[in-house]
Amino acid sequence: APRVFSGIKPSGGLTLGNYLGAIKRFVESQNAGTESMFCVVDMHAITVWQDPVELRRATREVAAGYIASGIDPERAILFNQSQVSQHAELGWIFNCVARLGWMNRMTQFKEKAGKNAEKQSLGLYAYPSLMAADILLYHATHVPVGEDQKQHVELTRDIAAKFNHDYGVDFFPLTSPVIDGPATRVMNLRDGTKKMSKSGESDMERINMTDDADTIAKKFKKARTDPAPLPETLEALKDRPEARNLVDIYAALSDTTAETVIAEHGGAGWGQFKPALADLAVERLAPIATEMRRLMDEPAEIDRILGRGAERAREIAAPILSRTYEIVGLIRS
Numbered sequence: 001a002p003r004v005f006s007g008i009k010p011s012g013g014l015t016l017g018n019y020l021g022a023i024k025r026f027v028e029s030q031n032a033g034t035e036s037m038f039c040v041v042d043m044h045a046i047t048v049w050q051d052p053v054e055l056r057r058a059t060r061e062v063a064a065g066y067i068a069s070g071i072d073p074e075r076a077i078l079f080n081q082s083q084v085s086q087h088a089e090l091g092w093i094f095n096c097v098a099r100l101g102w103m104n105r106m107t108q109f110k111e112k113a114g115k116n117a118e119k120q121s122l123g124l125y126a127y128p129s130l131m132a133a134d135i136l137l138y139h140a141t142h143v144p145v146g147e148d149q150k151q152h153v154e155l156t157r158d159i160a161a162k163f164n165h166d167y168g169v170d171f172f173p174l175t176s177p178v179i180d181g182p183a184t185r186v187m188n189l190r191d192g193t194k195k196m197s198k199s200g201e202s203d204m205e206r207i208n209m210t211d212d213a214d215t216i217a218k219k220f221k222k223a224r225t226d227p228a229p230l231p232e233t234l235e236a237l238k239d240r241p242e243a244r245n246l247v248d249i250y251a252a253l254s255d256t257t258a259e260t261v262i263a264e265h266g267g268a269g270w271g272q273f274k275p276a277l278a279d280l281a282v283e284r285l286a287p288i289a290t291e292m293r294r295l296m297d298e299p300a301e302i303d304r305i306l307g308r309g310a311e312r313a314r315e316i317a318a319p320i321l322s323r324t325y326e327i328v329g330l331i332r333s
């Protein structure tokens with residue numbers, strides 16, 4: 001049976017990229033009736049040092065973001081990774097399956113580490129192997145993610161295939177990344193060649209899920225674009241990354257395609273399109289932000305939900321980990 005798994009790192013606040021590229025699509029998958037598990041991957045967050053107080057806050061914010069956007073903790077399993085110790089245990093086994101050469105090809109590590117690879121934590125380097133454990137611990141078959149996680153999900157397949165091959169079993173499924181819709185790579189509002197991220201230097205680069213209406217309007221107004229109006233065809237946006245990005249955001253927020261947005265707004269100038277985009281974003285995000293704030297005022301309630309989700313996750317994880325140990329030859333008595 002298909003099973004969806006995905007996760008979000010609690011490092012900094014949630015962005016419009018996280019919402020459109022991940023959370024909004026998670027809600028669609030849950031509502032389509034597929035068994036779904038959504039995780040706040042706190043053990044991934046600490047691959048880079050996090051202030052402990054801020055880590056707890058960010059963990060609850062991601063949980064609140066999921067729930068406020070429509071993840072129903074009764075239907076989907078919603079939990080934080082560190083409460084299910086099997087992630088770390090399977091992660092270790094996969095550290096022994098994955099090859100150094102594979103890790104060396106991970107572009108995200110190279111980007112994050114820059115010239116300072118020697119100063120990074122061992123955890124940051126091994127991160128994709130823990131991510132494979134997150135997914136395969138539940139024999140998840142589908143992993144909805146943004147474009148930037150594609151390589152990690154492909155590595156997950158390689159790890160599953162090598163494990164199966166090395167031990168002569170057909171145990172771990174070959175997982176597919178699911179990367180669809182108009183907003184799998186939302187770009188930075190100040191530089192259309194860079195991804196919108198939680199950690200960019202300037203807050204003007206990104207829309208946060210908790211931004212108020214005035215801030216959202218101001219950020220779209222100041223978003224960098226070229227001076228030409230929106231073209232009449234999508235092809236004409238090819239070499240206009242900033243313009244293309246705003247069209248894609250509009251399409252995702254209105255549940256349509258970039259083609260449709262161009263058909264409706266082709267010829268419009270930015271003075272027209274940007275305010276329309278800001279209004280649409282506020283209309284979609286404001287109710288979510290309000291609900292997030294309400295939930296964040298009840299941290300004990302969020303923790304209870306995460307604890308209950310972790311219990312359900314452990315029930316699925318425990319037999320799969322036990323069987324893995326058995327296959328590998330580790331005694332459990």
Ligand code: TYM
Nearest residue numbers: 006007008009017018021022131134145146184185186196
């Ligand atoms: P993270 O926390 O960086 O991002 C969470 C999700 O949001 C997507 N995303 C974006 N999508 C479109 N445009 C953007 N600008 C943008 N920024 C972020 C990401 O692609 C991701 O889907 N390693 C993962 C977390 C993880 C995970 C997993 C995911 C850990 N274990 C298992 C799936 C399955 C990460 O750092 O995502």
